[in-house]
Amino acid sequence: MTKSFNPQSYEPGTHPDLPPPAITTGLIGWIKTNLFSSPLNTALTLISIWFLWQILPSSFHWLFTGAVWSAVDRKECWAMMDAPRDGACWAFIRGSLELFLYGWYPEPERWRVNITFFLFGAAVFGALRENIPGKKYWLMFAAVFPFLAAWLLFGGFGLEPVATSKLGGILLTLVVAVTGISFSLPLGIALALGRRSRLPVLRAICVIFIEFIRGVPLITLLFVASTMLTYFLPPGSSFDLLIRVLIMVTLFAAAYIAEVVRGGLQGLASGQYEAADALGLTYWQSHRLIILPQALKISIPGIVNTFIGSYKDSVLVLIIGMMDILGLGRARLNDPDWLGLAPELYIFISLFFFVSCFAMSRYSLSLEKKLETGHQS
Amino acid sequence: MKQKTTAVLSAAALVLGFAGTTQAGTLEDVQSQGVLRCVVSTGIAGFAQPDASGVWKGFDIDFCRATAAAVLGDANKIEAVTSTGKTRFTKLNAGEGDVLWRNTTITFSRDVGVKLRFHGVNYYDGQGFMVKKSLGVNSASELDGASVCIQTGTTTELNLADYFSSNGMKYEPVTIETNDEARQNYESGRCDVYTTDASGLASTRSALPNPGDHMVLPEIISKEPLGPATRHGDDQWSDIVTWVLNATITAEELGVTMANVDQMKSSNNPEVLRLLGVDGSQGQELGLSNDWAYQIIKQVGNYGEIFERNIGVDTPLGIARGLNALWTEGGLIYSPPFR
The missing domain is CATH 1.10.3720.10 (MetI-like)
Known part of the structure; x- marks a missing residue:
């Protein structure tokens, strides 16, 4: 009983003031408790890893490393790959x-669409964001936005219809x-x-x-x-x-x-x-x-x-x-x-x-x- | 709710009966709009599809452009009214389009029941079969027991069932929804055979990694004559669409092309002169300017040029003329004379 009051009597590494062993904290601890906590979980984890191992490298290859980003048509695209359909075109x-x-x-009028997209972003930002100065005006702007957007997109009142x-x-x-x-x-x-x-x-x-x-x-x-x-x-x-x-x-x-x-x-x-x-x-x-x-x-x-x-x-x-x-x-x-x-x-x-x-x-x-x-x- | 919907539908059907018959003066409408509205598909490879900048291209689109060249003098004054297979006829009958150039099979029920007017055939299609060459099959009669990719709810499904049962063969259907899905299934080997219209087979085949490994079998098991349509009740407009198609065919027959149409104006063949409006007043009789057919050929080309440009052997689709060759070359393409 007195043993526990005597710091000298702790086995090395078991003192309560010591940080928890590395194996129960951080990444390793997380992996241990979440992925390998029981035989069933261990089996599921291993199966999942095997499955990901099967599909991830080939998906990554198809999506990115084997993909072609510029070509004039599909034939050229596929010709640039090791085999047709080996990567995304x-x-x-x-x-x-x-x-x-x-x-x-119409191309010359596309600036109107760009402005509409920009105003849409502003309206969403203003309406949703808390603690911005002039919140009332942002909300009013968001309420007017659909009509403003209709005018910008479809024209009339000075804009090309x-x-x-x-x-x-x-x-x-x-x-x-x-x-x-x-x-x-x-x-x-x-x-x-x-x-x-x-x-x-x-x-x-x-x-x-x-x-x-x-x-x-x-x-x-x-x-x-x-x-x-x-x-x-x-x-x-x-x-x-x-x-x-x-x-x-x-x-x-x-x-x-x-x-x-x-x-x-x-x-x-x-x-x-x-x-x-x-x-x-x-x-x-x-x-x-x-x-x-x-x-x-x-x-x-x-x-x-x-x-x-x-x-x-x-x-x-x-x-x-x-x-x-x-x-x-x-x-x-x-x-x-x-x-x-x-x-x-x-x-x-x-x-x-x-x-x-x-x-x-x-x-x-x-x-x-x-x-x-x-x-x- | 169901009753209510039915009531709405039947009321609409009642009104629909009248709507089609009261349209007249489409030519005046088109000329005052300054643009021809063609009902086209939402995308059928080679027949109608937007290019990377959104300009509609294709076999059907070129016929729409030819119509615009004849009616408005400018092939570019078209508007593509996109429609699915389900909405195409109502769009035309409701007056949202002026003419339908949309890969549409001419059938009795569409001509009579839907109250359309058809104006001849611009493409003879028919249902065919595509197989891998490695199967070693050379004829559709050797397909007993094959698994067949087939689009659901189409006439091709019925044709397939008829063909196999009348030849005493069995097949295993693999139902799919779109051409792309069919191609994926066929490519991965889930089905041995893909069946759809021959033009669709050609585009599917050209999209495969090694088109040379696949072949379209010689048997065509159905008749799918595709042609333009207009509403009932406007005979002048019907005549125009009919003769736009005939003009492209006659031009090919007479050897009038985009390149030589200007020299042909001084030809000594009287039919060429009538076609190009140098002699006679055929354009005026249609209600158009006399150089209407000249404009078609100058701006869009003759039937053969339209075919080769969009779906011919030098395009990715690589469709041979086959039934769509001129009657003088063993095909079915035939125009009444310009006389």
Whole structure:
């Protein structure tokens, strides 16, 4: 018993004040506890390493070291490799990059697209970033941005008009997605409030709208937009295809947002509503100050989920022959000079979508953390 | 919900019945727009595809350009209205395009049921088979028991089933969605045979690492005559599209090419002179200027030139003329006389 009080009696290396043995800390410790903690885990780790060993070197070779970055056509591309298809032919993507970005937007007017991209970045930055001076003005700018972008992209009021059919590629994808996302949120909140309204007619309209849209696949709505609306409208009145599609995409996303927000509204303790009433706040005051801030906070994961979903759904416009990034890419696959380069194209498009969706999902996580007030169990 | 959708659909179908018949004066519309809107595909190798700067190229596109040259005097005044196989006819019937040059097979149901007007054949296609040479197969009748890559939901699927059952053979279908997917499966050996239209086989074959290791079997098991279409109810416009196609064919037959069209204006062949508008007033009778066919050949070329430039043996697709040779050279391409 006295032994433990005597520092001299510790076996070398077992004194409690010594740092833990190297084998339980740092990289080695991490590997030991996470990868080799039990026979099963050890086996799984070894199998995974073997598997990665099988695919990583060849993937790396195909993607980078064996890839060709500039060539005039596929034949030249493949001739530069050890064997055809031994590496990626990124020259194909590189040569079409400008087309993929701007579509058919007239070349002398492309500075307008660049400004729009820049302003889009500024609006997103300003709206999302906390603690920047003049936050109110940033938010106002973000609210005006869609209209500013429409003016810049389509012209009028002093700018050369550009037909909507000239849009294509990433530009078209972003126009469809950003419009859908930015207009569906306010519309969805309004629908959610309408669905919980005490006015029977308003409530019925909202319920019918939401259930109708949710009961129909987006593709059906796009077909209606592309083929049928022309028959419903009076002859001679041309209603731009892109606008029809934007309306459909927005309505579709709004119906889903409405249900997500309704979930948030119902997740709120009824005491919150009663407290707001007790303070004598009107309907709009109580929703603006008490109900919606909390309801939207708990809806964030669902809302961002819907946003990401509708962003990726925007590629469905290719079904009705619109040339978004996927449609345009697939059209380019038919260039006789570049036939057979589908893997390169799909990897490029996946990368584009992954980067933007991952950014959205990370932002929503950080937003949740920031708004976390400890009320959630 | 389903009932509601059905109601919407049937209401639309009702309106659709009227829409097609009230269109007239397409020529005036096109001339006042100053641009010809062609319904084209979203990409079929050699027939319609955008190049790296977005300019549409291809066999169908060149016929669209020929139409624009005849109607507007400038082959570049075209707008490609891209459409998928599902939306092409509604786009045309709803007036979003003026003429359809889109790799479209002429069939009874499309001519009569969809209320289209077809104007002759610009490409005779047909379903064929591609195999690896190493299989040692020389005829489709030796394909008993083969696994076949086939696009789902197409007429090629039905043709294949008919062909094999009528020859008392069995096959194992490997269903795929697109040409590219088919090529990947065929290349990796998941199927022994790929079957689709011969023009599609040619482009698939040319995209393989070693095209020489593969062959297209001689049997063609279906008729796929491809041609342009317009809406019902505008006879003048129909005549124009018909004779644009015929002009390119006649020009090849008479040896009028992009290069020699100017010398040919002083030819002593009366049909050449009528075609090029030196004699007669055929252009005016169509409602066009008299040099309409001259403009087609000068700016776009004759049928053979259009073929060779986009899909011919010197292109990556390397399609031989075959059935699409002139009737004088053993093919089916034939134009009524300019008289």
